[in-house]
Amino acid sequence: MNAKEAAILLGVHYKTILNMINDGRLAASKNDSGDWVISESDLAAREQRIEDKEFSAIYTHMAAQMIEKTHGRAVKAARDDIIHIARSIIKYAERPDEFNQQVKRLQNALDAYKAADALTYIVKSIQKQAEAETQS
Template identity: 75%
Template sequence: MNAKEASIMLGVHYKTILNMINDGRLAATKTDSGDWEISESDLAAREQRIEDKEFSAIYTHMAVQMIEKEHGRAIKAAREDLLFIARSLVKYADSPNEFIQHIKRLERALDAYKAAEAFIYTVESIRKQLDAGGQR
């Protein structure tokens, strides 16, 4: 069977199968077409050796990567919002009511940016726990 079929059978992502092949956890050979060929007996033997802890580590690692990606987007969006509002303040310098409204909007944007920045510590903590778990 090929790597995609193996991923379906094990219930993991295709790239997880490729990682398992590359680091030697799963035996496979390359076909002439460049696909990985995995014997069903090797896959069955591997499936018996996979523990919940390994799957947990794989899924935790994937979750951390997704969190980091979304966090990066949140930081970028908050930063862009701050810059946009700060630049627009100049337009309203002669109109006190609109100026105050934009100051309040700027304060909310700054709070959102601070919250996104503070989330870095949560992501770093999760990453450290994941790394520590893998070293045991």
């Protein structure tokens, strides 16, 4: 079987299989076309040796990547919202009620940005933990 099929069977990312091959945790050879070939018996033997800690580290790393991606989108959306509102607020300078409404929208957008930005520290902490678990 190839590396992608092995990844599906083990329930891990394709790159995890490549890392396992490269660091010797999984026996594999290349075929004539340069693709990795893994025997089912080698994969079964490896699957039995995979510890809960390794899976925990893999899933923590994957979760950190998902959080980072979602967090990045939230920060960008909040920043874009602030810019949009700030640009449009000038239009309402002559209409106090609408101007005040836009100021409130701007404040809400700033609060959302601050909340998303504060999550940065949590994301970095999760990433460090995942890296430490992967290396141990």
